[in-house]
Amino acid sequence: MSILVFAEHDNSTLKAETLKTVAAAQAIGGDITLLVAGYNCQSVVDAASKVNGVSKVLVADNASYEHQLAENVSLLVLELAGDYEHIIATALTTGKNFMPRVAALLDVTQISDIIAVESADIFVRPIYAGNAIATVQSLDSKKVITVRATGFDAVATDGNAEVVTLDIATDANISSHVSDELTESERPDLGAAGVVISGGRGMQNGDNFKLLDGIADKLGAAIGASRAAVDAGFVPNDMQVGQTGKIVAPDLYIAVGISGAIQHLAGMKDSKIIVAINKDPEAPIFQVADYGIVADLFDALPELEGKL
Amino acid sequence: MKVLVPIKRVIDYNVKVRVKPDNSNVDLANVKMAINPFCEIAVEEAVRLKEAGTATEVIAVSIGNKSCQEQLRTALALGADRAIQIETDENLDSLNIAKLLQKVVEEEQPQLVVLGKQAIDSDNNQTGQMLAALTGLPQGTFASEVKVEGDKVNVTREVDGGLQTVALNMPAIVTTDLRLNEPRYASLPNIMKAKRKPLAVKPASDFGIDLAARTKLVKVTPPATRQAGIVVETIDELVEKLKNEAKVIS
Ligand SMILES: Cc1cc2nc3c(=O)[nH]c(=O)nc-3n(C[C@H](O)[C@H](O)[C@H](O)COP(=O)(O)OP(=O)(O)OC[C@H]3O[C@@H](n4cnc5c(N)ncnc54)[C@H](O)[C@@H]3O)c2cc1C
Ligand SMILES: Nc1ncnc2c1ncn2[C@@H]1O[C@H](COP(=O)(O)O)[C@@H](O)[C@H]1O
Numbered sequence: 001m002s003i004l005v006f007a008e009h010d011n012s013t014l015k016a017e018t019l020k021t022v023a024a025a026q027a028i029g030g031d032i033t034l035l036v037a038g039y040n041c042q043s044v045v046d047a048a049s050k051v052n053g054v055s056k057v058l059v060a061d062n063a064s065y066e067h068q069l070a071e072n073v074s075l076l077v078l079e080l081a082g083d084y085e086h087i088i089a090t091a092l093t094t095g096k097n098f099m100p101r102v103a104a105l106l107d108v109t110q111i112s113d114i115i116a117v118e119s120a121d122i123f124v125r126p127i128y129a130g131n132a133i134a135t136v137q138s139l140d141s142k143k144v145i146t147v148r149a150t151g152f153d154a155v156a157t158d159g160n161a162e163v164v165t166l167d168i169a170t171d172a173n174i175s176s177h178v179s180d181e182l183t184e185s186e187r188p189d190l191g192a193a194g195v196v197i198s199g200g201r202g203m204q205n206g207d208n209f210k211l212l213d214g215i216a217d218k219l220g221a222a223i224g225a226s227r228a229a230v231d232a233g234f235v236p237n238d239m240q241v242g243q244t245g246k247i248v249a250p251d252l253y254i255a256v257g258i259s260g261a262i263q264h265l266a267g268m269k270d271s272k273i274i275v276a277i278n279k280d281p282e283a284p285i286f287q288v289a290d291y292g293i294v295a296d297l298f299d300a301l302p303e304l305e306g307k308l
Numbered sequence: 309m310k311v312l313v314p315i316k317r318v319i320d321y322n323v324k325v326r327v328k329p330d331n332s333n334v335d336l337a338n339v340k341m342a343i344n345p346f347c348e349i350a351v352e353e354a355v356r357l358k359e360a361g362t363a364t365e366v367i368a369v370s371i372g373n374k375s376c377q378e379q380l381r382t383a384l385a386l387g388a389d390r391a392i393q394i395e396t397d398e399n400l401d402s403l404n405i406a407k408l409l410q411k412v413v414e415e416e417q418p419q420l421v422v423l424g425k426q427a428i429d430s431d432n433n434q435t436g437q438m439l440a441a442l443t444g445l446p447q448g449t450f451a452s453e454v455k456v457e458g459d460k461v462n463v464t465r466e467v468d469g470g471l472q473t474v475a476l477n478m479p480a481i482v483t484t485d486l487r488l489n490e491p492r493y494a495s496l497p498n499i500m501k502a503k504r505k506p507l508a509v510k511p512a513s514d515f516g517i518d519l520a521a522r523t524k525l526v527k528v529t530p531p532a533t534r535q536a537g538i539v540v541e542t543i544d545e546l547v548e549k550l551k552n553e554a555k556v557i558s
Contacts, residue, residue: 010469067472067474069474070437070440070447070449071440071446071447074441092468093450093465093466093467093468094467094468096433096434096449096450097437097447097449097450097465098437099434099437100402100433100434100435100436100437100438100441101437101438101440101441101447102441103403103434103438103441104403104406104437104438104439104441104442105441107403108403108522109401109402109403109404109434109522109523110402110403110432110434110438111523112431112432112433112434113431113433122526125431126431126531127334127429127430127431127528128319128325128334128428128429128431129428129431130531131324131325131326131334131530131531132325132327132334132528132529132530132531133528133529133530133531134525134527134528135525135526135527135528135529136523136524136525136526137523137524137525137526138522138523139521139522139523139524140522140523172446174444174445174446174476174477175446175447175474175475175476175477176474176475177472177473177474177475178462178473178474178475179472179473180469180470180471180472180473181470181471181472181473182469182470182471183469183470191468195556195557219557227486230487231486231487236470236471237452237466237470237471237485237487238466238467238468238469238470243428243431244346244425244426244428244485244486246468251556252550252554252556252557262324263321269534272554272556273550273554273556274534274537275546275550281539286536286539287534287536288534288536289536289537290537290538290554291537291538291539291540291546291549291550291554292537292538292539292540293539293540293541293542293543293546294539295543300543303543304543304546304547307543307544307547308547308557
């Protein structure tokens with residue numbers, strides 16, 4: 001069997017989640033090809049060729065893939081699809097955007113956000129914000145799948161795959177990139193961090209998120225947020241953790257001033273250790289926290305920073 | 309210009325669903341149902357486009373059994389002009405939903421189709437993208453801003469790194485994210501008025517599409533439950549536990 005895995009990257013760095021998606025491909029079993037579609041993305045190609053378990057790296061380095069527009073990337077994957085039984089991408093915003101387009105062009109449905117592989121055609125995925133776990137069999141001839149990275153352990157990176165450059169440019173000419181407004185941060189990616197500290201509505205305003213900085217510095221943590229904190233404009237959208245935001249499963253997750261709505265829990269309840277800081281002893285977050293502390297965050301955070 | 313808004317009837321977002329004891333599916337008997345929150349945002353956006361004079365007609369469409377008429381009436385009360393129910397008792401795969409919607413797009417010729425980015429029951433996040441593929445139209449998914457300018461629509465998208473703006477030739481497909489707008493509440497007079505707005509019912513079998521299932525649900529199980537842990541009294545105790553018991557910090 002042959003499996004095509006889409007490499008998730010920003011033209012300079014291969015995202016750590018790709019290593020977990022390759023692990024999902026290994027669980028299916030078969031010859032794994034990694035596709036790097038981008039522009040001026042040689043450093044990604046170098047990293048991709050070292051991913052263990054990958055036999056070949058296909059490179060489509062072309063201006064039409066610079067922003068990985070769904071209209072263009074889906075046509076590229078469609079051209080390659082004939083050689084593969086499984087086509088897999090990480091369930092991050094790029095994969096979520098173009099993969100269903102690939103599926104429909106191939107006249108198959110997509111199996112979204114899998115967290116485990118039972119066999120080459122049976123997969124496990126959370127539904128209803130993770131309040132139920134479905135085991136689903138794909139009846140389609142080709143399987144188009146997105147992978148929730150937190151379900152798999154990353155493969156190593158001391159491999160040496162063959163690199164093949166493709167001479168393809170697919171431009172649908174119906175969409176174009178206008179601009180990006182990306183959040184600059186020195187901190188690790190939410191999806192890759194071993195420690196995540198998130199603030200909720202209880203933080204009261206964006207300025208108060210600085211109270212999390214010192215702790216994040218000491219722990220090498222990424223900073224996240226609840227939907228309420230993002231909606232209120234305290235922090236940018238890409239910090240939202242939850243059912244409809246980012247899914248994280250770090251060794252340590254610290255929820256500060258977050259009540260623990262099911263949609264928030266859906267994005268973090270697979271963390272190894274959960275700490276909750278909340279002044280309301282009845283807050284549902286305490287039902288999933290390994291260690292809870294009933295306290296005012298404005299007292300607790302400075303003290304915690306001092307004692308780490 | 310016409311705007312088409314596909315909406316889905318789903319479990320109310322406040323309800324924590326339970327799995328049936330025989331693991332065949334989740335138990336939706338006597339559970340509160342509602343319009344999918346992302347679809348509500350889609351209806352609101354379409355209605356605002358109409359109020360701004362950009363759109364001339366807003367059409368809501370839902371695929372499901374008779375009970376989804378309730379959500380179509382909600383969409384009408386929120387400002388949609390008319391509704392279409394595509395009747396089926398099956399729980400169709402996204403590809404089949406997209407194929408039915410493709411037929412509606414061919415018939416109605418909307419300039420914009422606004423869907424939710426995700427249905428909060430299946431958590432699939434794929435129907436809009438599939439509809440875009442089938443119709444050959446461009447897509448602006450996870451939208452937090454939609455601006456129609458001439459024959460193009462600029463869509464600002466919520467992506468992993470922040471925001472991305474793309475320009476799409478119209479007709480185009482848009483899927484909504486949470487911060488696109490804040491939906492209004494339907495007023496009582498508008499709820500009354502909605503009862504008289506047109507709602508057409510068409511059997512799914514009339515569309516001449518092979519709607520055979522693409523997936524088989526093998527089983528549904530409850531998630532692994534987490535044990536509630538302990539409440540610590542002081543920050544010192546917390547730090548000590550994290551270091552020596554959980555061993556997640558050093
Ligand atoms: C379709 C849909 C999708 C959604 N997706 C997501 C998602 O992806 N992620 C997400 O997070 N939410 C999501 N939500 C929203 C979710 O339902 C909740 O509304 C949200 O998570 C609440 O955020 P919060 O806990 O910060 O705010 P609140 O529920 O208001 O909780 C604030 C908490 O802070 C505590 N607090 C206040 N002041 C202090 C203080 N000084 N010290 C200590 N504690 C304090 C309070 O006791 C309270 O528990 C979604 C909702 C819908 C409908
Ligand atoms: N049965 C349905 N009827 C109408 N629209 C639907 C239906 N199912 C999904 N949709 C639309 O597709 C969006 C995404 O759903 P999904 O891809 O299932 O997560 C929803 O927000 C709706 O706009």
